[in-house]
Amino acid sequence: MIDAASSRSDSRPAASFDLFGFLARYGTLIALLLLIVFNLFFTRNFATLQTLNVNLTQVCTIVIVATGMTLVIATGGIDLSVGSIMAIAGALAPLIFLSPVFGGNVALAVAVGMAAAILAATLCGLFNGWLVAQFRIQPIVATLILFIAGRGIAQAMTNSNLQVFRVPEFQWIGLGRPLGIPVQVIIMVALVIIAAWMLRRTRFGRSILATGGNERAAELAGIAVKRTKLAVYAISGFCAGIAGLVVIAINSASDANLVGLGMELDAIAAVAVGGTLLVGGRATILGTLLGALTIQLVRYTLLANGVPDAAALIVKAAIIAFAVWLQQQRRA
Template structure:
């Protein structure tokens, strides 16, 4: 009896317990990097394992994550929103005008604060509708469509404030940035709620599946009868709402609003968090939890370098390198 020759194993990428090594790092690289950073800081950074350090890092990353949640949904459809920083500036400029009575005098400060918050977020939501309309109805490239508000939005904020710094002492408003219910920063609670809600929407709802379908193959989504235009309109609206909320958090922390600085560069930080977190920049695959991990990793890299005497300019270079590696891993994952 002739024994059959055993099939020879095919040559390929190095395997790690049956898993493609490249695939492993594409999927879990951010989590591994975050774990290594934590271990390094525990060993080498004084006072790292304290509640104060935890609060500092979480409060600094919270506004980025709030914006990045909306950005994740936009990028998942194959788009991008460059206007989020300017929308933050608009919300931050408009809210103090309302609750300080410069627009309409209101005798009850709680009503004034509620109206200010609601109106500011509503306005940025409508600006998100504008972005979505340009993308979905007129089929303008997202980077071009959102560039309009990226430029004009900060100008609108400066017009609203006449270019002046707005300072205020209104505890009923500042709680959104300075409050500590149960010892937890308010913005961290907001961040956690938004991450959980957005992750549930993306993974468990029809709307979430539509988002990924549109980003994966828009033509196929159209042929399947999916409401592509409405999905795009919705994600840009959500991005605007997230930016408005983040703008309120920022001015609440500072008890002041500067139209020149609020949200400055936030679009880049949000996109970086999304990219490092594992969401495909070309759309079709997204992870909200990954976005959170990406933002935490970038923040912790910066904190680690600054705590160990590395200048902030060098930290920015390292940050850029992390983004480049994340995008390269995405490309390798797609090609294999």
């Protein structure tokens, strides 16, 4: 005789395989691994240190900016101003360390220039957060202000002139190779580790996800939603400032017209492809890193195999569209 408990157990439907959940969780990693395998077999000179260095150099600034962007998006926001903030930081630093005010003390000039540039970028991010948190302006509108005005500020600071420099004490941030590892890679990895730990292991990280998941419920639970938003936009500005310094150090020049141009789109793309929900409430810093690496490797693969850059951009857009569609399917 079969008992009632056994009968109830047998009547339960078997758990179905969640394809969308699996793809959302592991799809980016699988795509990255497939790209690596493809290039190992079909792309000449792929498995070389030079190729690795080129790809890492190009992806580092995107990951640095996208790390801050991930935190902003996790709260349900967006930051369109990161490219312009990069331009501001990239314009301000050379103005200071090339100035004769420091009497030839290059180390002091560089230290002040870098600190001032990163502080200015952080304050720009804080301004965005202030508009969003205090006045409840939609993030896309609030950050559009500095998206437009920020580049104008950078151009006004330099009269739209190219600032060329040769200051090794500063350029190490983009050209240094301690133990053969590019400095910007070390910076990127450090920021990713810190942000991932903060998001997963700290009260502030839980506040970020709670704010993005349900802002009203977060407020009722005693979470300081306004301060959380101020903090994530300030962090986004801080990351953009560092990325701006890395870019001009690599180029040994600062061009306010070009530094950070289009970076906001690359950062958002990395976040979306990496699996962070664009509506907030859920985020993965490691996923953002994998998303940026995947997008970079897709473009490299296409260009290395003779596909025009215009086509590579179309493929990149298709990948982003697929990532957003996958998020919608998973939520449904």
